[in-house]
Amino acid sequence: MSPDEFRRAGYAVIDWIADYWATVEQRRVTPADPPGTVASALPTAPPTVGGEPVEAVLADLDSIVVPGLTHWQHPGFFGYFPANTSGPSILGDLVSSGLGVQGMLWATSPACTELETVLMDWLAHLLDLPRRFHSTGSGGGAIQDSASSATLVATLAALHRASRGRWRENGIDRRYRAYTSTHGHSSIEKAARIAGLGADGVRPIDVDPDSQALLPAALRAAIEADLAAGDIPAIVVATIGTTSTTAIDPVPEIGAICAEYGIWLHIDAAYAGSAAVCPELRWSHAGLEYADSYCFDPHKWLLTGFDCDAFWVADRAELVEALTVLPEFLRNAATESGAVIDYRDWQVPLGRRFRALKLWFVLRWYGVEGLRAHIRSGVALAARFAEQVRADDRFDVVAAHPFSLVCFRLRADDDTNAALLAEVNGSGRVHLTHTRVSGRYTLRLAVGAPQTTEAHIDEAWRLLSAAADNLPTP
Structure with missing residues (x-):
């Protein structure tokens, strides 16, 4: 593809994306076709001879791929957590793809590293993180692909510290333990398995039945029991905004125990x-001064396309010592000088994309106040929906909603609530998901798509109310 061919095809693709955004609200949020529909419409082998025009590829996108998508940017998508993208993010990602640089070392692309370092300091300032997370001190930040990878990296660094370096040389030589609430993310257990702790290496800690947040007394009891058994507590993962209900673990109390x-x-x-x-x-971030590491996903609620996790450590030397491997073919004068950051030592893979570009584009396009307006809109829309739920005596809001997720259920049995969710999602106009709160089937409505307005919130409530009218009384 020559530069001129790329230019022509690129214009066509950008136009296609813009048209998709303009029409996404008119589509079903989720496809109605059965499994295998997309696969059966595709050829069984790639073309032998290339040269198909981009228009032919876009036509197949329209006729085959798009009808089989769940449209995460749809204003009626209220499932899981949001996975925002935006124009600036896509443009930054396009530049990253076009440059095609490899940012594993400072020496392999100095600007790739230095822009990311400065950008992570921008974000730390924007979130008012403790000073020790800034690169100007002993800490610093790096972009991981997801919070799952951040948890794994933190677990490996924690094992290195807990074993006093023996983990790096000898592997798992003792029984080490990780701790999180019963609502902690599944990635915590996965990180423990990958790190060699085994599935039973994670101690699930009970939560308060009202707040759904981890109980510090239960954490202390679990730690003391493990110490008495000769096990070594290595890491506690506290959550600010759990996946089920956005519960906020009491970080100040947890942090004091860890210290x-x-x-x-x-x-x-x-x-x-x-x-x-x-x-x-x-206020939800009180206690961060105790943290050894912290992460959040701009690709969830900060208008930055997947994948982009912002991860910080308070002591970067500990992380690098745990993860660094330097073969001869990567040795270079800049690394030997100790004056640069090599982000390959902050993650599991060697290679890394120039992810900072899309975040840089987003921050510059929206600015601080633009990002705050987006967050405040989501919080306000969730509060609007919660008010509608509370006003109907058939429903209960079953957990606090400090952010943009509302957990609610019919005052009925689990099967009836599951039927309600299926009926509403079957409309194709909205998509919600579910969880269990105190053992009961609970619906979740998560706001975050950039195009979502009060009208979409009100439509979701009308669909839920009408579906509840049609359900048989248990």
Whole structure:
């Protein structure tokens, strides 16, 4: 593809994306076709001879691929957590793809590293993170692909500290333990498995039945029981904004316990970290001064396309010591000088994309106040929906909603609530998901798509109310 061919095809693709955004609201949020529909419409082998025009590829996108998508940017998409993207993010990602640089070392692309370092300091300032997370001190930040990778990296660094370096040389030589609430993300267990702790290496800690947040007394009891058994507590993962209900673990109390026992504290704020751009929501981040590492996902609620996780450590030397491997073919004068950051030492893979560009584009396009307006809009829309739920005596709001997720259910049995969710999602106009709160089937409505307005919130409530009218009384 020559530069001129690329230019022509690129214009066509940008036009296609713009048209998709302009029409996404008219589509079903989720496809109605059965499994295998897309696969059966595709050829069984790639073309032998290339040269198909981009128009032919875009035509197949329209006729085959798009009808089989769940449209995460749809204003009626209220499932899971938002996975925002935006024009500036896409343009930054396009530049990253076009440059095609490899940012594993400072020497392999100095600007790739230095822009990311400065950008992570911008974000730390924007969220009012403790000074020790800034690169101007002992810490610093790096962009991971997801919070799952951030948790894994934090776990490996914690094991290195807990074993006093023996983990790096000898592997798992003792039984090490990780701790998180029963609502902690599944990636915590996966990180423990990958790190060699085994599935039973994670201690699930009970939560308060009202707040759904981790109970510090239960954490202390679990730590003391493990110490008595000769096990080594390595890491506690506290969550700000759990996936089920956006519960906020009591980080100040958890942090004090970790400091007392010398345990690594990682804070997973994958979804709710974006809220800290708003000063009035920073109360949710109390206690971060205790954290050894912290992460959040701009690709969830901060208008930055997947994948982009912002991860910080308070002591970058510990992380680098745990993860660095330097073969001869990567040796270079800049690394040997100790004057540069090599982000390959901050992650599991060697290679890394220039992810900072899309975040840089987003921050420059929207500015601080634009990002705050986006977060505040989501919080306000969720509050509007919660008010509608509370006004109907058939429903209950079953958990606090400090951010943009509302958990609710019919005052009925689990099967009836599941039927309600299926009926509403079957409309194709909205998509919600579910969880269990105190063992009961609970519906979740998560706001975050940039195009969502009050009209879409009101439509979701009308659909839920009408579906509830049609359900048989248990």
